[in-house]
Amino acid sequence: MLPIQSNGYSVFFDNSLASLKEFLNTSDYSKVFFLTDLNTSEHCLPLIGKYLPELDNYDIIEVDPGEENKNIDYCIGVWQMLLDFGADRNSLLINLGGGVITDMGGFAASTFKRGIDFIQIPTTLLSQVDASVGGKTGIDLGSIKNIIGTFTQPKAVFISTEFLKTLSKxxxxxxxxxxxxxxxxxxxxxxxxxxxxxxxxxxxxxxxxxxxxxxxxxxxxxxxxxxxxxxxxxxxxxxxxxxxxxxxxxxxxxxxxxxxxxxxxxxxxxxxxxxxxxxxxxxxxxxxxxxxxxxxxxxxxxxxxxxxxxxxxxxxxxxxxxxxxxxxxxxxxxxxxxxxxxxxxxxxxxxxxxx
Ligand SMILES: NC(=O)c1ccc[n+]([C@@H]2O[C@H](COP(=O)([O-])OP(=O)(O)OC[C@H]3O[C@@H](n4cnc5c(N)ncnc54)[C@H](O)[C@@H]3O)[C@@H](O)[C@H]2O)c1
Structure with a gap:
């Protein structure tokens, strides 16, 4: 399956984690960060490690899972961690998770220092077929969903059905x-x-x-x-x-x-x-x-x-x-x-x- 071309970026399928490796090898980001939640740290990060064993120079920002955490407080936490870990404008944020992580991570990246690059690695079926493609990023405000956000395109999206094996029915x-x-x-x-x-x-x-x-x-x-x-x-x-x-x-x-x-x-x-x-x-x-x-x-x-x-x-x-x-x-x-x-x-x- 050929990559799908979107608004200035590609969505990779077959062997997409090999494509991720190539993407990282051919770019020169000063720092690489993974944004995960507790579940994707446990189930999805090991797969990244399996395919990219040589990738060791990165920091992990982990948040609690769930829609109730897709809010400004958690976003401040992400911005703070990026600052504390010394992220500069040439840093890359890799959002590894479902739609909550790809939406919030996309928003955090698109606003941090007026915007740093990010890529999406969607790990739920919903985020693979929907949330990770199209450039909508955002968070909820109180009970209003996705009311704060930006239209910002990722640098690439990597889709692998391997991640879906640990998802509940x-x-x-x-x-x-x-x-x-x-x-x-x-x-x-x-x-x-x-x-x-x-x-x-x-x-x-x-x-x-x-x-x-x-x-x-x-x-x-x-x-x-x-x-x-x-x-x-x-x-x-x-x-x-x-x-x-x-x-x-x-x-x-x-x-x-x-x-x-x-x-x-x-x-x-x-x-x-x-x-x-x-x-x-x-x-x-x-x-x-x-x-x-x-x-x-x-x-x-x-x-x-x-x-x-x-x-x-x-x-x-x-x-x-x-x-x-x-x-x-x-x-x-x-x-x-x-x-x-x-x-x-x-x-x-x-x-x-x-x-
Ligand atoms: N930006 C868009 O265009 C767009 C489109 C549709 C939906 N969305 C947003 O997507 C969000 C919903 O996304 P979702 O359904 O992926 O929810 P989610 O991100 O909350 O993920 C669902 C649960 O699955 C866990 N999980 C994720 N990957 C896993 C894996 N591989 N194995 C085991 N557990 C895993 C998560 O930790 C979480 O507990 C909503 O906030 C919605 O607004 C955005």
């Missing part, structure tokens, strides 16, 4: 939601093909196709003026429900689980307001519910979820914008809906659970 299924989304918004054949793959052992070819789809969108529209908004399918409602769940549930939804729910609600909205056929709607609901867990989404939570949705940074002048399907494999954007219409989709979701 729940995390793999969560990441799979973005693969489903890519099929739904851009490639009908791919949407049907992925139904035959083993989610707990996803083939590199499926990850490659997903990155191709995302990359086509983000290279066409790097700053989300138009086409890139299609990547938000399932996310307007999904993000708000994810935020609600993080605040209220003892075992909160994972990102992809919330996006799965969001894709069902937004498919309903696509049917009502954007011409998605009833057969397509039924097919999407059938498939998503066969893969992802249902969520008990109480009517008493609707107002909180609506509030989170109103805070979404993609809204303009208080209007809630959606990307909605026209058919499986085709998506439109800039469709603005009213609160009552959105709540109808929550009721529809709940009615499915009672059938």
């Amino acid at each position: 729940r995390q793999l299924v969560s990441g799979f939601a973005e693969i489903v989304k890519h099929g739904l918004i851009a490639d009908k054949d791919y949407y049907y093909q992925i139904q035959n793959i083993d989610i707990v052992d996803p083939p590199a070819e499926a990850i490659y196709r997903s990155v191709e789809i995302k990359n086509h969108v983000v290279t066409t529209d790097p700053f989300e003026k138009g086409l890139r908004k299609t990547l938000n399918f399932g996310h307007t409602i999904g993000h708000a429900v994810e935020t609600y769940s993080l605040k209220n549930d003892s075992d909160p939804l994972l990102h992809g689980e919330a996006i799965a729910l969001g894709m069902i609600c937004e498919s309903f909205l696509s049917h009502k307001h954007n011409g998605l056929g009833e057969e397509d709607l039924k097919e999407i609901i059938r498939y998503i519910r066969s893969v992802f867990p249902d969520y008990s989404f109480k009517p008493s939570s609707y107002s909180d979820v609506m509030e989170f949705m109103k805070n979404d940074k993609k809204n303009i002048s208080g209007n809630i914008g959606f990307a909605l399907l026209k058919e499986i494999g085709q998506c439109d954007y800039n469709i603005y809906l009213e609160e009552t219409q959105i709540i109808e989709s929550f009721n529809y979701y709940n009615s499915l659970l009672n059938q």
